[in-house]
Amino acid sequence: MAGSTYGTLLKVMTWGESHGKGIGVVVDGCPAGLPLSESHVQEYLDRRKPGQSKFTTARSEGDRVEILSGVFEGKTTGAPIAMEVRNMDQRSHDYGNIMDVYRPGHADYTFDEKYGFRDYRGGGRSSGRETIGRVAAGAVACRLLKTLGISVGAYTRSVGEIEIDYASFDPDEIWRNRFYMPDAEAAARAEACLEKRMAEKDSCGGVVECVIRGLPAGVGEPVFEKLDAGLAKAMVSIGAVKGFEIGDGFAAARARGSENNDGFALTARDQEGNPLLKEKIVKKTNHSGGTLGGISDGSDLVLRAAFKPTPSIASPQSTVSRKGGETEICIKGRHDPIIVPRAVVVVEAMAALTVADLLLLSMSSRLDRIQSFFGR
Amino acid sequence: MAGSTYGTLLKVMTWGESHGKGIGVVVDGCPAGLPLSESHVQEYLDRRKPGQSKFTTARSEGDRVEILSGVFEGKTTGAPIAMEVRNMDQRSHDYGNIMDVYRPGHADYTFDEKYGFRDYRGGGRSSGRETIGRVAAGAVACRLLKTLGISVGAYTRSVGEIEIDYASFDPDEIWRNRFYMPDAEAAARAEACLEKRMAEKDSCGGVVECVIRGLPAGVGEPVFEKLDAGLAKAMVSIGAVKGFEIGDGFAAARARGSENNDGFALTARDQEGNPLLKEKIVKKTNHSGGTLGGISDGSDLVLRAAFKPTPSIASPQSTVSRKGGETEICIKGRHDPIIVPRAVVVVEAMAALTVADLLLLSMSSRLDRIQSFFGR
Amino acid sequence: MAGSTYGTLLKVMTWGESHGKGIGVVVDGCPAGLPLSESHVQEYLDRRKPGQSKFTTARSEGDRVEILSGVFEGKTTGAPIAMEVRNMDQRSHDYGNIMDVYRPGHADYTFDEKYGFRDYRGGGRSSGRETIGRVAAGAVACRLLKTLGISVGAYTRSVGEIEIDYASFDPDEIWRNRFYMPDAEAAARAEACLEKRMAEKDSCGGVVECVIRGLPAGVGEPVFEKLDAGLAKAMVSIGAVKGFEIGDGFAAARARGSENNDGFALTARDQEGNPLLKEKIVKKTNHSGGTLGGISDGSDLVLRAAFKPTPSIASPQSTVSRKGGETEICIKGRHDPIIVPRAVVVVEAMAALTVADLLLLSMSSRLDRIQSFFGR
């Protein structure tokens, strides 16, 4: 079955393995007329690239994207946009030791069960390099959303036990520290924690939070194609994600109705504080995280994804060989001690793909708007 | 866009409003030869039916299902299975006060924004009665899975702050208390808590946990159609769900890699302790919750859904009228002070639909198995 | 697999068997605000109803449709529209003789091979009564298209060897004769031909033509989701259809490029001859049948479906029993000697569903239009 395909109107298909010839994606259904160049996509890819700090693998990939189709004279044409990154630094000899032994916390065993064999080089298709396709496609989706006044921004909310303090939330700080944390003090503590984990040949997880601003009310479809349901799938489809929340998430399960409900009010100001021609309805709080009944309510979408610790650790672990027999394994080679910092842009990408698709889908919900669209 | 449709091979389309003529579902793609009768489906519907206790609405619906197609001589034929429940007790006069006023925490406002108007009677399509279609379809999926040795069982893990104690986990207790909690003592505390909330005209949330046993390894598709991603969407598509976890969930984000990884071992016993002909690979722990790389690993699937408190509360709340103007609302009428107990079977239904679909999809992953299926 | 589902944005799922409890359809994704009542749908169903003439079966079904959901205060709400027709006159004793014997030209044998057994009563799911669901859904699609200035009209082009003469094409005549032929003289000859076939215990095929007017240019998606490709699938999915043509069809394969190409010109008049504010591009001829590169070109869509003769004939035919052994069969009971007249409305229904879906899908092709849709 075709698991590498995502979306309905804005559809993507990703491909590629860690140590194959390259990684890529085709974006089918992007509206015509969007200004797009390789540099727009590269900017996103650079944020997930290895070698950015001592907490990311030293693999020296340039990860340069090439756009092969769908753009003419600087604008998208409506045709599929094929993008690819050729693999350069493959060092497949590093991975000989995992050919026959199942790494705990990885997909080696399940791939073998599912397919009868696997491309064991660097995890093959189940490698984190798979996300290159997501990020390239997500860059297109972000650009599309931007032309519609919608922004998507993610950051690290926690590293292990260390959580940001919203009282000192600083959006500019996100771009200053290697964890993409909006709190310099938390980032410093995270760095100390990570150093310790590395020394202990261990690894660390964390939580990424994502905020989508400017989405009009009415996006998301009742019942199964709810906006939050789509975002949940998008997030949990990212390797290593074990949990998802929207708005207050699990905390809502412990709250009272009177605390959790967001009352409505009227305002005569927009989000920037400028006066509006007409009063509009706003929520006084945002416990719901921007959706009601699975449909965007005009306030910020706020969601979180929980990442497990990097499963590749240098300490010895119990495992078995595919040829039979119990054994131990110590994972060598280049591995980030934490997935989170490089996953921030992946979260943005998946959120953008999901929101952009549902936004386009929402255009057919009202006959009056369809009639006016077609000038009837 | 068609948001009431779910699944790829085992596809369902639900329909119906709280106060319309009825609620129903069509299940398309159920394999032929499955013994099925209305009583099998009714058993599941009875678990979500109102009026089971003082914590569920007093609405006296029989919620009797009728199977209209797809079954012949007691077995499914491979044709679509249409099932419907006619609405009986509609009392639409109860809902006059919400015609023009947006209830906080409900989808009234977003439906109006999306569609231009709405069926305001009892929430219309966004009512919890919508889940009748899910549960009827889920009953079919559960029955299908059972013939393949797979069981799906959910229960209440927490009510507000009150959580079950796994040390005293008793599966039989699930069927004894009104919360479907596997811990009698926790259930008793939950009851006291709920009584208090009701007296305070307030409401309560909770967490439902679901375990799927007997699923073979290899189910779920890499990248976007991962088993856990599908389950995340399934859960968050249920009204009031704000969070999802698989395995250790958010706790994994705080754990170390050495704690979170599940080592592999060989065993010569099956789950019931009977000797096996051939040693098989098992995980020594199950922090992953039954998936690796989004593919089932042969251990139990364990997932959780966080439900927010019932948004309908009798205390006054700030809101606005669709005609303009701020106002207050006190929700009258029949409302459960907690959604969780009746949602337990909805969680089972959505889990079963998702797992059954991906199980069928997994049949085409290996050429050798396809060749042997077709006798080539 | 889910074969009874059709469409992407405007999605339908049909259900029901010839001699089950009923036949129905759910339409998911119909835009909100469309005025709709049972009488609108009934009008279409009445055109496919048995018992309209001596050339249609005498089965006295009222075929009354009931709308169960998705309509509130006379307008669609955006929620799924469930429609059903209960079976009344089932006389299942008529069909005992086909329980174990495969009728030539029917799906008895292939259903048994596919599903292991079948509902043999009146053909079960493969009965022509299955089209009730298509027609009910198509009625909704036609109504939606009408509000957008698009009409869908089909008629009988040929009955056996007898073809209409376009020189005497009379649209009003379609509604006057029992074949829905736009040529009274051809209809008279068809009637004589049919009487002869019935006397010979034989049956007859024919061709239905369908014209869609008012479709804007730009509908249909390049490569696989071309407008004509979608229409081809729609037509051939109707039982008994063996061929499809758009525009000149097979005749184009015998023509020269210089004959087949439609030159472009400018016009200052609309189709009704009224002056336009601005000159517009038109094709001087319409050999293409309204599409270029699979995208509507603003001229009339013209397509044809070839129907085989009714397979149920009273003459003896060679066949085999499912229990083993060769035998002969004479089909008794009520059978139209020609499928075509009752299929005319089915062709309209399938064309409308296809065009409406692609029309909605076409709304996301241009960024400038999307920006203006969302007021950005």
Add this chain to the structure above:
Amino acid sequence: MAGSTYGTLLKVMTWGESHGKGIGVVVDGCPAGLPLSESHVQEYLDRRKPGQSKFTTARSEGDRVEILSGVFEGKTTGAPIAMEVRNMDQRSHDYGNIMDVYRPGHADYTFDEKYGFRDYRGGGRSSGRETIGRVAAGAVACRLLKTLGISVGAYTRSVGEIEIDYASFDPDEIWRNRFYMPDAEAAARAEACLEKRMAEKDSCGGVVECVIRGLPAGVGEPVFEKLDAGLAKAMVSIGAVKGFEIGDGFAAARARGSENNDGFALTARDQEGNPLLKEKIVKKTNHSGGTLGGISDGSDLVLRAAFKPTPSIASPQSTVSRKGGETEICIKGRHDPIIVPRAVVVVEAMAALTVADLLLLSMSSRLDRIQSFFGR
């Protein structure tokens, strides 16, 4: 909307323009374990390559395919298979004259209407070069089917008015003449006809026929996903196809039921004449073309696609400029005077993709077979 995507379980997404950087396809959902190399795919691409004869364009493209993913140690892994052909000989200066003028019979006008502008170089996305992606994917599908005992073979049935004579049908001849016609004498006449058309600066259409052998009974899903309906869409999605037939096609509409029905019989021999262990059911004739009720009946699938004449002709044609004003155009440059010979392999490709997808989908139709698949 995503029109370049095809299939459900075996899914493909094609990309690329005539004069962009290249053309390609990703095949998602191919079962693991299929032996595959670039030479297998190249063999199919070579059959659609330009420059094979004086009736095909002289464009000297090598059209060399590169497989970028999804194959490891010579076998498919179950991961997406990305294949691409880089464009070499682009000569875009040839196409300057069509930048602002709409070529009759081409998609120039409709692309402009749909997208607001277009890549005019060589037709951009609507060029026949788009079929490279289809053929590469089809090569994989053909190879998959072959391992299951199923062959797909197409040939030219007619060129303009010249049709093959089935009495002198010679399968080996298909590979000897430049038209892929199984009748040497017809091919000779076709060649003379084409020479004349070229001299007259005109072009010619034709019909391609395709036969699929070895398909088991039971493939295809009732109602909308019928095997023949899928094939109809597959064929009509190919540029220039204006008609589709299965079995007797339009001739069936003129036949009697007693002629058109295929009687059943029992045989103790297989198709090669070898004795069978058990008698099996066969049809005595094959007017149906291999399907009954849209489901394969175990006999050969026989289908036809009608191709219009090449729209690019050197004679002057009436047209308009996108800037306004009527004008004339004479198409210069390299153009086949007939599309058919190079389209034969495209027909095979699309038939194979469709059949392979429905074959995989058919695996979930019977519970007993699913139980035995999973060893339950």
